[in-house]
Amino acid sequence: MISSLTQITQARLIQLRWLSVLAMLAAALVSPNILGSSMLMPRLLAFATFVAAINLCLQLALLFNRGDDDFPFFSPLIQLLFDLACWASYIYLSGGATNPLISVFLPLAAIGAIVLSRFQAWLLGIAAILAYSFLWRFYQPLAIADAEMATRLHLLGMWLVFVVSAVVLIWFIQKMTQAIQRRDLALAEAREQAIRNDWLISVGALAASAAHELSTPLATMRIIVDEWLEDASLAALQRDDCRLLDTQIETCKRALGQLTLRAGHARGGSGERVMAGPWLSGMLSAWSALNPAASLQLALAPALGQGALPFDVTLERALSNLLDNAVRAGAGRILVKADIRDGTLVIRLDDDGSGISDAALQAYAAGQPSVSPAGMGIGLLLSRTAVERHGGHLELSRLAPVGTRVDIEIPLEMNRENCANES
Numbered sequence: 001m002i003s004s005l006t007q008i009t010q011a012r013l014i015q016l017r018w019l020s021v022l023a024m025l026a027a028a029l030v031s032p033n034i035l036g037s038s039m040l041m042p043r044l045l046a047f048a049t050f051v052a053a054i055n056l057c058l059q060l061a062l063l064f065n066r067g068d069d070d071f072p073f074f075s076p077l078i079q080l081l082f083d084l085a086c087w088a089s090y091i092y093l094s095g096g097a098t099n100p101l102i103s104v105f106l107p108l109a110a111i112g113a114i115v116l117s118r119f120q121a122w123l124l125g126i127a128a129i130l131a132y133s134f135l136w137r138f139y140q141p142l143a144i145a146d147a148e149m150a151t152r153l154h155l156l157g158m159w160l161v162f163v164v165s166a167v168v169l170i171w172f173i174q175k176m177t178q179a180i181q182r183r184d185l186a187l188a189e190a191r192e193q194a195i196r197n198d199w200l201i202s203v204g205a206l207a208a209s210a211a212h213e214l215s216t217p218l219a220t221m222r223i224i225v226d227e228w229l230e231d232a233s234l235a236a237l238q239r240d241d242c243r244l245l246d247t248q249i250e251t252c253k254r255a256l257g258q259l260t261l262r263a264g265h266a267r268g269g270s271g272e273r274v275m276a277g278p279w280l281s282g283m284l285s286a287w288s289a290l291n292p293a294a295s296l297q298l299a300l301a302p303a304l305g306q307g308a309l310p311f312d313v314t315l316e317r318a319l320s321n322l323l324d325n326a327v328r329a330g331a332g333r334i335l336v337k338a339d340i341r342d343g344t345l346v347i348r349l350d351d352d353g354s355g356i357s358d359a360a361l362q363a364y365a366a367g368q369p370s371v372s373p374a375g376m377g378i379g380l381l382l383s384r385t386a387v388e389r390h391g392g393h394l395e396l397s398r399l400a401p402v403g404t405r406v407d408i409e410i411p412l413e414m415n416r417e418n419c420a421n422e423s
Contacts, residue, residue, distance in 0.1 A: 006076070008176075008179045009076050009115045009176070010062060010074045010337060011062065012175055012176065013076060013079045013080065013083075013111075013115075014058055014059050016083075016111075016168065017051070017055045017058075017083060018052075018055060018080075019086065019164075019168065019279065020051070020083060020086065020104075021048055021051055021052045021105075023101070023164065024047070024048035024090055025042065025045065025048045027044065027090075027094070027101060028040075028041050028044030028045045029041065031044060031094070037156070037374065040093075040094060043092060043093055044090065044093060047089065047090055047093065048090070051086050051090075054082075054244070058074075058079075061074075062074065064156065076112075076120075077112075077116055077123070078079050078320070080108055080111065080112050081117070081124065081127060082126055084105065084108055084124070084127055084131060087101070087102075087104050087108070088131040089104065091135055091139070092135060092138070092139050093140050094142065095139060095140070095142045096135040096136065096137075096138065096139020096140065096141075097135045097139065098139075098142070099157075100155075100157030100158040100161050100232060101157065101161060102132060102135060102158075102394060103158065103161045103162065103165065104164075104165065105128040105131065105132055106128075106165060107165040107168055107169050108128060109124060109125045109128045110122070110169055111169070111172055112124035112125065113125075114172070114173060114176060115176065122249050130418060134210055144407045149205060156159055160337070164293075167408075172177070188364065205322065213417045214252070214256060215253075215256060216228075218249055218252055218253055218256070221245075221249055222246070222250075222253075224312065225242050225245055225246045225249065226246070227309075228242045229243070229246070231243050237317045251375070252413075266291060268324065273308040273309065273310055274303075274308065274311050275305055275307065275308055275313060276306075276307040276308065276309055276338075276340065276412055277300065277302075277305040277306075277396065278305075279309070279311075280300065280304060280338055280347070281298075281300060283316050283320070284296065284298060284319075284336060287320055288321055291323070291327060293332070294323070294326075294327050294334060295332060295333045295334065296323075296334050296336065297333065297335045297336065299335065299336065299337040299338070300336075300337075300338045301338060301339035301340065302339045302341070303339060304338060304345075306340060307340050307345060307412030308413045309345065309390070309410060309412050309413070310390065312386070312389075312390070313384075314375045314382075314389070315385035315386055315387070315390065315410070317382070317386065317406075318383035318384075318387055318394075319347070319383075321380065321382065322349055322380070322383055322406050323349070325380065325404075326351035326353055327353075328353075329351065329353030329354045330354050331350065331351035331352055331353035331403070332352055332353075333352050334349065334350070334351045335349070335350045336347075337350075338351055339371075340412065343411065343412055344409050344410065344411055344412060345408075345409070345410040346406065346408070346409055347406070347407075347408040347409075347410075348406070348408075349401060349404075349405070349406040349408075350399060350404075350405050350406050351404055352399075352402055353402070353403060353404060360403075380396075387408055387410060390410055390411065391410075392395065392408065392409050392410035392411065393407075393408070393409045394406065394407070394408050395407045395408075
């Protein structure tokens with residue numbers, strides 16, 4: 001697919017040259033009606049055929065050299081100078097400045113002003129002026145049998161050239177404008193995705209820094225609690241509290257260690273892959289253990305054991321953020337359904353919380369964080385970024401009468417052996 005603006009311009013100029021070839025052929029075929037003689041037609045047809053052969057070669061070369069913007073004849077300036085030289089030669093053979101087709105120099109100069117740099121556009125314009133001036137004095141004169149008919153046909157030719165020039169300019173400008181708009185849209189989407197990725201990386205770096213800073217206070221707390229537990233004079237009730245505190249400290253240390261380990265995997269790009277079923281079950285079990293008050297209902301299809309996805313802690317955090325949002329929205333029940341459809345992991349989260357507002361939905365669609373009771377802020381955008389990094393899609397919707405639905409789709413690598421065994 002031709003992607004760059006330079007390549008699009010090259011293709012448009014080659015397409016435009018076919019219109020020039022058709023105009024040359026048409027003018028050659030009607031020349032006997034104007035001159036009353038067919039002596040001029042053979043050389044004009046031969047020249048138009050010559051230009052068509054060169055343009056065909058250029059179009060074939062473009063097909064086989066789409067990625068080479070430095071190919072000499074692909075340069076927009078060279079192509080427009082070639083068009084100018086072709087029309088100048090054609091007009092030289094057919095009456096010079098007296099030929100109404102000489103006005104075709106103007107749309108060529110206008111196209112050059114659109115697609116060329118300032119210096120190149122002026123260079124093309126000066127070349128057009130010099131060609132017109134040359135043809136004013138030097139040309140092959142035409143022997144016209146009926147001068148009055150020739151005058152009327154000359155005026156008709158001027159009108160036709162104007163019409164064709166207007167149509168060509170509008171077509172070319174519209175095509176180039178559409179190409180520029182598509183390119184700008186693609187650049188904007190790429191820029192937005194890069195901003196989201198940078199945002200995710202910065203938040204991850206902040207989390208890693210916080211984990212490093214928390215390790216020292218936790219170690220200090222662990223030492224103090226151990227000293228209290230070794231104190232024989234400590235009351236039984238206080239000893240139980242110290243054991244509970246020691247357990248909580250151990251949980252925090254284990255969570256920080258897991259975060260550091262997974263951050264190392266993510267930075268190193270180990271390429272490790274995990275099966276979708278065990279990965280999702282383990283993640284949901286871990287979240288449920290940290291949120292015992294939440295009512296989590298699971299409906300995981302057996303087919304989840306047939307697909308693999310890259311190990312990425314950001315995906316786990318994405319699902320955890322979504323579950324946390326449901327809890328903050330006051331959900332008493334969270335239903336998690338997961339299945340594999342057409343090689344894609346499909347996860348649906350339904351909760352009966354307060355739901356998501358219209359403003360939050362609009363902010364999410366615009367890629368902006370929002371503040372709402374449901375917690376639909378930066379965490380939600382980070383979740384979407386994590387899913388989209390793996391070619392997936394995350395969609396939000398409201399449930400009636402209350403609640404929020406989150407649909408997630410993540411492409412998988414299917415395990416063919418497991419699929420064969422199931423069949």
